[in-house]
Amino acid sequence: MSEIQITITRGGKAGKQYTFNDRTVCVIGRALDCNILLPDDDQHSTISRYHCLLDINPPEICIRDFGSLNGTFVNQNKIGQRDASEDIFRAQGLIYPEYNLHNGDKIQLGDTELEITVVSEGTEKDLVEHTSRLEHKINMAEASQSDPLDKVNKMLQQEDNTDQNELEQELIKGYVIRKELGRGNMGAVYLASHQETRENVALKVMLPRVEASSRAHKQFMRETRNTRLLKHKNIVQVYDIGCHEGTWFFTTDYCEGGSVARLLKSKGGRLPLSLALKIYLQILDGLAYAHQVKVPAIVLADGTTTSGVGLVHRDIKPGNILLTRQEGIWRAKIADFGLAKAFDTAGLSGRTATGVSAGTPYYMPRQQIINFKLARPEVDIWAATATFYKILTGCHPRNYNKRTDPWLTTLKMPPVSIMERDVSVPQNLGEFIDRVLNDKPKLAYQSVRDLKTDLLKVL
Ligand SMILES: Nc1ncnc2c1ncn2[C@@H]1O[C@H](COP(=O)(O)OP(=O)(O)OP(=O)(O)O)[C@@H](O)[C@H]1O
Numbered sequence: 482m483s484e485i486q487i488t489i490t491r492g493g494k495a496g497k498q499y500t501f502n503d504r505t506v507c508v509i510g511r512a513l514d515c516n517i518l519l520p521d522d523d524q525h526s527t528i529s530r531y532h533c534l535l536d537i538n539p540p541e542i543c544i545r546d547f548g549s550l551n552g553t554f555v556n557q558n559k560i561g562q563r564d565a566s567e568d569i570f571r572a573q574g575l576i577y578p579e580y581n582l583h584n585g586d587k588i589q590l591g592d593t594e595l596e597i598t599v600v601s602e603g604t605e606k607d608l609v610e611h612t613s614r615l616e617h618k619i620n621m622a623e624a625s626q627s628d629p630l631d632k633v634n635k636m637l638q639q640e641d642n643t644d645q646n647e648l649e650q651e652l653i654k655g656y657v658i659r660k661e662l663g664r665g666n667m668g669a670v671y672l673a674s675h676q677e678t679r680e681n682v683a684l685k686v687m688l689p690r691v692e693a694s695s696r697a698h699k700q701f702m703r704e705t706r707n708t709r710l711l712k713h714k715n716i717v718q719v720y721d722i723g724c725h726e727g728t729w730f731f732t733t734d735y736c737e738g739g740s741v742a743r744l745l746k747s748k749g750g751r752l753p754l755s756l757a758l759k760i761y762l763q764i765l766d767g768l769a770y771a772h773q774v775k776v777p778a779i780v781l782a783d784g785t786t787t788s789g790v791g792l793v794h795r796d797i798k799p800g801n802i803l804l805t806r807q808e809g810i811w812r813a814k815i816a817d818f819g820l821a822k823a824f825d826t827a828g829l830s831g832r833t834a835t836g837v838s839a840g841t842p843y844y845m846p847r848q849q850i851i852n853f854k855l856a857r858p859e860v861d862i863w864a865a866t867a868t869f870y871k872i873l874t875g876c877h878p879r880n881y882n883k884r885t886d887p888w889l890t891t892l893k894m895p896p897v898s899i900m901e902r903d904v905s906v907p908q909n910l911g912e913f914i915d916r917v918l919n920d921k922p923k924l925a926y927q928s929v930r931d932l933k934t935d936l937l938k939v940l
């Protein structure tokens with residue numbers, strides 16, 4: 482297993498060492514919540530409060546300056562312009578340049594110097610795995626324009642094979658693809674129907690950004706199995722899970738109304754209060770259930786499992802709220818439960834999780850950036866309320882602009898009061914939303930039940 486070590490070699494905290502052995506991000510600066518906190522004194526006055534961000538997926542690591550006043554230097558070179566030889570993914574429109582770091586590289590921020598050590602165990606197996614990851618990355622970059630449908634068809638036609646059984650993976654067979662429903666960062670979603678029962682399902686195809694080891698596959702499988710436990714009217718039900726040549730497939734409820742993101746687009750960006758409120762309350766019902774569900778197998782950091790309570794989504798946003806008509810009424814359902822977390826935990830999202838090509842932190846509280854793996858109910862509560870805010874106003878809670886790295890904006894800027902966006906939002910409700918979204922110093926609500934109790938008082 483690979484590891485990244487960061488040692489402060491010069492400056493007030495010289496000698497301090499940090500070790501990272503799984504997928505994470507790390508913010509360096511003088512703000513109290515930085516992961517690598519530098520002293521807030523005269524000697525460090527040229528360092529910004531949030532100075533730069535390290536995006537880590539051992540053995541890979543890259544750095545991004547947050548547009549700091551005095552810049553970030555790597556081996557004495559100021560970073561700020563993309564090096565054409567850098568990672569090919571960067572070429573796909575990344576506005577905020579990232580630099581790959583290598584073993585022995587030195588980062589300078591003011592008088593502080595940090596040295597990067599990339600530790601690979603160096604066994605033959607590790608080397609083979611690393612080489613194949615790199616090769617796979619190049620192949621993926623080349624194939625990124627190719628159609629995921631080819632993979633689906635191949636998978637649907639394949640015969641049983643023993644490798645699949647070894648990885649405890651089930652096959653999704655007997656479905657016919659009807660049409661594409663949409664695409665996201667990780668792949669595509671198709672409408673499929675069962676050959677015999679004719680029942681419609683959505684078939685989701687997830688393309689990992691790095692080649693997965695069998696350990697990562699098992700971990701992903703274990704986590705996504707848990708999501709199949711979720712059975713609630715406001716959660717999209719997952720049925721089958723399968724994997725073919727590193728591509729994951731899921732069959733889920735088909736939601737003919739599409740996503741709330743699409744509905745917003747078709748209605749000019751926002752919805753009336755009564756409808757927005759219905760959607761918000763339904764999301765909260767789904768979350769309240771999931772946060773309390775009994776889970777027989779939770780994977781711990783050391784790889785062992787235990788039983789416990791509650792699953793957290795970690796990626797609530799309008800694109801993950803789907804609409805379906807049941808018993809004559811429209812219903813909102815939360816999609817992709819736990820997928821973002823499972824993908825990250827298994828290291829399948831690659832190192833680019835903070836890159837522009839891989840999503841944005843519009844629906845994240847500040848705490849989720851600082852503590853990348855934060856998977857607690859309060860993260861979903863914040864994101865659900867940010868989704869409600871977006872549905873009501875057409876805006877994200879924070880003001881993002883093209884010149885500022887959105888990750889820095891999420892860290893630094895407070896949400897804008899909803900009443901400033903839209904004066905027609907009732908004052909009691911507006912104050913409530915502002916209170917939920919205020920993430921400094923800490924998040925206001927830890928449980929959906931408490932939030933709902935207070936919400937009902939202001940309606
Ligand atoms: N179960 C479903 N029923 C109907 N349409 C769906 C279903 N799942 C997804 N879709 C459609 O496919 C689109 C793409 O979904 P996908 O989950 O791949 O991406 P996303 O959620 O929009 O973005 P991201 O990849 O960042 O999560 C959705 O926006 C939605 O319109």
Ligand SMILES: [Mg+2]
Pocket residue numbers: 665800801816817
């Ligand atoms: Mg989705």
